Amino acid sequence: MNASIDTLNRSAVSQVPLELLDSIEVGIAVLDRNFTVQVWNKFLENHSAKKVDFIIGHSLFDHFPEIEEKWLRTKVDPVFNLKSPVFIIWEQRPYLFKFACNRPVTCAAEYMYQNVTMFPIVDKDGNVERFCMLVYDVTEQALGKLGMEHLNQELKTASRVDGLTGLFNRRYWQERFDEMYKLCVRRDKPSTAVMLDIDHFKRINDTYGHQAGDKVIKMLAALIKRCVRETDLAGRYGGEEFAIILNDSTVEDARIVAERIRQLAQRLVVEHEGESINFTVSLGLAQFCSAFKGPLAWLECADKALYDAKESGRNQYRVYDTSQR
Incomplete structure (x- = not known):
């Protein structure tokens, strides 16, 4: 017609x-x-x-x-x-x-x-x-x-976002992290990688159940969102572990963010089925260094700093000494 x-x-x-x-x-x-x-x-x-x-x-x-x-x-x-x-x-x-x-x-x-x-x-x-x-x-x-x-x-978002936390999933976070590493190499930008996880998380799951553990992870993710900027890159790296890239931030800037996350997490109380759950987090920081051979090397340094924080008693952050490279 x-x-x-x-x-x-x-x-x-x-x-x-x-x-x-x-x-x-x-x-x-x-x-x-x-x-x-x-x-x-x-x-x-x-x-x-x-x-x-x-x-x-x-x-x-x-x-x-x-x-x-x-x-x-x-x-x-x-x-x-x-x-x-x-x-x-x-x-x-x-x-x-x-x-x-x-x-x-x-x-x-x-x-x-x-x-x-x-x-x-x-x-x-x-x-x-x-x-x-x-x-x-x-x-x-x-x-x-x-x-x-x-x-x-919606499908595009679902392929990028972790269903529980709303943060980037590991695959997409890694893709963006690789891009940010290349940008840092070209511009020698003072960005800082942060790795963090929940202290004694297995104990939370064993004591209160996995649903309570999921709620703790979700609440921590919401806390992280409040502490980082839109230009930063935050993702759930796996289980109770999170990874953050603080864009255009020196390690001194990152210390402030890390301490804020640590203190807020320590004060946070998660209510689940009549139980009040407290938890703490440990964090490892590593500023970009031109000596890094690739993005994985950078992330491994943040992970080593996280390991040092846990070995030193947890509920704290540690900074990787890039002068060791």
């Missing part, structure tokens, strides 16, 4: 019997250079709630304040000056007329998504004083495409 409309004799659109225009499930309007409405079919009447007798002879802009007059006049210029059709697609502009969606299939949308075609009506002298506007309801197609894009985004 849409194709038949586009192939109508454009010079005679306004001469088509009104019964035919009203039977087509496409909006059809004819306007002059001043955007005065001359034809307004049943589709437009029904969706706009503006009767034909009420709108004919009036400016389109008087009845539809959502349409930017300057923009539409500029958009339609080629119709008059070049005798060329103009198209508006929903990806560029969701709608021209803000019509509500009242069909069951499209009720999920707040408004009707529209594609609009505007073409010149050439008179017998070859002049263009009027144009025809076709308004297509493409809500179903738009929702389908938007739904697929949303699903793809």
Whole structure:
């Protein structure tokens, strides 16, 4: 049906019997250079709630304040000056007329998504004083495409994020860490790697159960999120172990962050099935050094510092001495 409309004799659109225009499930309007409405079919009447007798002879802009007059006049210029059709697609502009969606299939949308075609009506002298506007309801197609894009985004996020903590998972964190290492090599940036884990985590699982252990991990992840910036890189490295890259941060800057995490974790109380669970964390810090042979070497230094913190009594942080490299 849409194709038949586009192939109508454009010079005679306004001469088509009104019964035919009203039977087509496409909006059809004819306007002059001043955007005065001359034809307004049943589709437009029904969706706009503006009767034909009420709108004919009036400016389109008087009845539809959502349409930017300057923009539409500029958009339609080629119709008059070049005798060329103009198209508006929903990806560029969701709608021209803000019509509500009242069909069951499209009720999920707040408004009707529209594609609009505007073409010149050439008179017998070859002049263009009027144009025809076709308004297509493409809500179903738009929702389908938007739904697929949303699903793809959710799948993309799921492939990057750890389901329990909401932090990056190990695979994606490692990919980003490798990129950050290369950036540090090129710019010799003072970024710092932090490895941390929960002290005596097995004891928590054995005493309170694995669900309690998961809750502790989740609460610690939320605490870490509050302590780092958006430009930093925080991830769950495995089990109760976390890895953080503090971007553009010297080890002295990292000490402040590490101590904040340690103190907040020590004060945090996790409630589970009537039990109050306290825990502490240990942390290892290693600032980037140009002597590192690769990202793994950098991370291993932070891990060695974490091991030193645990060997020294836990609930503390240790800094790897890069002068040993």
